[in-house]
Amino acid sequence: MSIKNTVLVVDDDSSTRSMIVDALESTGIFVIEAENGLDALKLFRAHPCNLIISDIKMPGMSGLDLLIKVMESNPGMHMIMITGFPTLDLTVSVIKTGAVDLMAKPFDIDELIHKVQIYLREQEILSHEEQREKRDTQKLKDKANELSTRDYIYDSIENTKDSNDHIFQEMADLAIKLVGAESCAILLYEAEAGKFNSKVIRSSAYDYYKNEILPFLQPHFLKVVEAKKPLMVSAQDQTGMANALICVPLKIRTHVFGIMSLSRKRNGADFNQRDLDYIVSLTKRAALNLENKILYESTYTNIISTFRSLAASIQLRDHYTEEHSVRVTEHAIQLAKAMELPEQQIESLRISGMLHDIGKVAIPDNVLLKPDRLTLEEFMIIRNHPLIGETILKPVLFFENEIKAIRHHHERWDGKGYPDGLAGETIPLNARILSVVDSYDAMTNNRPYRMALSIDQAIAELQRNRAIQFDEKIVDAFLKLL
DSSP states (O other): OOOTTEEEEEOSOHHHHHHHHHHHHHTTOEEEEESSHHHHHHHHHHSOOSEEEEESSOSSSOHHHHHHHHHHHOTTOOEEEEESSOOHHHHHHHHHHTOSEEEESSOOHHHHHHHHHHHHHHHHHHHHHHTTSOOOHHHHHHHHHHHHHHHHHHHHHHTOOSOHHHHHHHHHHHHHHHHTEEEEEEEEEETTTTEEEEEEEEETTHHHIIIIIHHHHHHHHHHHHHHTSOEEEOGGGOSSSOOOEEEEEEEETTEEEEEEEEEEETTSOOOOHHHHHHHHHHHHHHHHHHHHHHHHHSHHHHHHHHHHHHHHHHHTTOHHHHHHHHHHHHHHHHHHHHTTOOHHHHHHHHHHHHHTTGGGGGSOHHHHTOSSOOOHHHHHHHTTHHHHHHHHHTTSTTOHHHHHHHHTTTOOTTSOOSSSOOOGGGSOHHHHHHHHHHHHHHHTSOBTTBOOOOHHHHHHHHHHTBTTTBOHHHHHHHHTTO
16 A cells, blocks of 8 residues: 555544545545544554544543654654644644644634645655755745645646636636635725726625625725735734725736735634735636736737737738738647647747738838838838837736747847847847748748749748848748748
């Protein structure tokens, strides 16, 4: 029997024991069980495990006696004790004896599973550390607990693949478990109106928390939004309401779109720095998960529709520009996939490819539509289109990378391009990709002032300008697609 993820459950009440066993097994944990302390001690000695959950009041050998025997045999064993009669003296006694936690009946089974997963991760981390050196017990346990908790946060959020609403629900539930809060709210911030709209509220006193506590805390919420930094307030610092508070901004990149607020710890204590660190880790990880979904489901869709319309307006003046942008985008995406770039970067390239010539909307017709070769003065006008494109897109949130690609898609590898004369890898990667496919498409399509080159001629031009105008690695990857 492997000791990895093996939990011993001890309780003389079969219904409670079955509930715990079923919940643990549903998470993939291997469980052995006993109905009293004597049987549990025999199982423990015969089949080592890495965590024990035990009731305290049992016939024969009590849970407290079992705890003493286990600690004598293995001081590093993690034991969670359960009792229907919690007292301060009992809590002190079991913790001093070596238990890692004491839970009162009736308990929240989800909270118990959460604690089990945390302590199992901690045990795994401790076992690796013990192979290198004897642990400084308390310091190492604290570090292992912190690492395992952060790992648990990351896994919980990463495994949430459903809608935004479900992610927000999971965030609130997980936050309450992490810091033992009584109440949690996720509020979305409406900047123009300067108000907060509730997305998720968790509280046993729902109406009082929503209608009294949250309005009272709004000055704190505004302070967090304005500073873009988390806030922790002790109960003693709250005038009029004895509520400890953690408030953390919800951000996508640098934009604050809401806050998470947690009030009052169940044990009556103030929140501490570790609690705050856990909630910050949770919100940052969740924001990464939310970013693409929010972009697609709300602002993103509207923005893209707007810019598609703007790009289409160029077609009314110059049919070539619109078709050119479509072809450039298709080539750029194919190339990015061949280069095995991350999906997020490919999506960014899709946007910047579609809009890379958007700045031409401001170029005069006598220059943009001229049927002959441009004069030097006219060329200087047309080369402003990357900067104009940047100006058009700059007010839009979330488009930093796309704006950079659009601004720099006419830079050259040798530094002789425009508008900034960037060279080599200082040019953003997506801009370097656009430069290659943009030039290829321009060469292989007819213009009023010249006929298209053949594909072989265009390939020869790309090869001739490797490491001069273009990134040679990108040229090589693109030529393999032709």
